[in-house]
Amino acid sequence: MGLMTDKDVIGILEDAASAHVTGEPGVEVDGHHQAVHDLIKAIIKGGNSVRHPA
Numbered sequence: 001m002g003l004m005t006d007k008d009v010i011g012i013l014e015d016a017a018s019a020h021v022t023g024e025p026g027v028e029v030d031g032h033h034q035a036v037h038d039l040i041k042a043i044i045k046g047g048n049s050v051r052h053p054a
Contacts, residue, residue: 013044 004012017040020033029037 010044013040017041017044 017037020037020040021029
Protein backbone atom coordinates (compact mmCIF):
# COMPACT_ATOMS: atom_id res chain seq x y z
CA MET A 1 0.00 0.00 0.00
CA GLY A 2 1.40 3.42 -0.97
CA LEU A 3 1.45 6.79 0.68
CA MET A 4 -1.43 9.21 0.33
CA THR A 5 -0.99 12.08 -2.07
CA ASP A 6 -1.48 15.72 -1.11
CA LYS A 7 -4.74 15.63 -3.06
CA ASP A 8 -5.93 12.62 -1.02
CA VAL A 9 -5.13 14.36 2.27
CA ILE A 10 -6.85 17.60 1.22
CA GLY A 11 -9.90 15.61 0.18
CA ILE A 12 -10.10 13.92 3.58
CA LEU A 13 -9.67 17.24 5.39
CA GLU A 14 -12.37 18.86 3.20
CA ASP A 15 -14.75 16.00 4.02
CA ALA A 16 -14.00 16.36 7.73
CA ALA A 17 -14.59 20.11 7.63
CA SER A 18 -17.87 19.65 5.77
CA ALA A 19 -19.03 17.05 8.28
CA HIS A 20 -18.86 19.66 11.03
CA VAL A 21 -21.12 22.19 9.32
CA THR A 22 -23.42 19.99 7.24
CA GLY A 23 -26.39 18.74 9.12
CA GLU A 24 -30.10 18.48 8.85
CA PRO A 25 -31.82 21.29 6.97
CA GLY A 26 -33.00 24.00 9.34
CA VAL A 27 -30.71 22.91 12.17
CA GLU A 28 -28.23 25.56 13.29
CA VAL A 29 -24.54 24.62 13.54
CA ASP A 30 -23.27 25.01 17.10
CA GLY A 31 -20.13 26.93 18.01
CA HIS A 32 -18.01 23.84 18.65
CA HIS A 33 -18.64 22.39 15.20
CA GLN A 34 -18.06 25.74 13.55
CA ALA A 35 -14.75 26.10 15.40
CA VAL A 36 -13.61 22.64 14.27
CA HIS A 37 -14.63 23.47 10.69
CA ASP A 38 -12.68 26.73 10.81
CA LEU A 39 -9.61 25.02 12.27
CA ILE A 40 -9.56 22.36 9.56
CA LYS A 41 -9.97 25.01 6.87
CA ALA A 42 -7.03 26.95 8.39
CA ILE A 43 -4.91 23.78 8.26
CA ILE A 44 -5.79 23.33 4.59
CA LYS A 45 -5.06 26.97 3.78
CA GLY A 46 -1.74 26.86 5.66
CA GLY A 47 -0.45 24.00 3.56
CA ASN A 48 2.28 21.69 4.76
CA SER A 49 3.91 23.34 7.73
CA VAL A 50 5.77 20.17 8.69
CA ARG A 51 9.23 19.95 7.21
CA HIS A 52 11.11 16.69 7.21
CA PRO A 53 14.92 16.65 7.19
CA ALA A 54 16.39 15.46 3.91
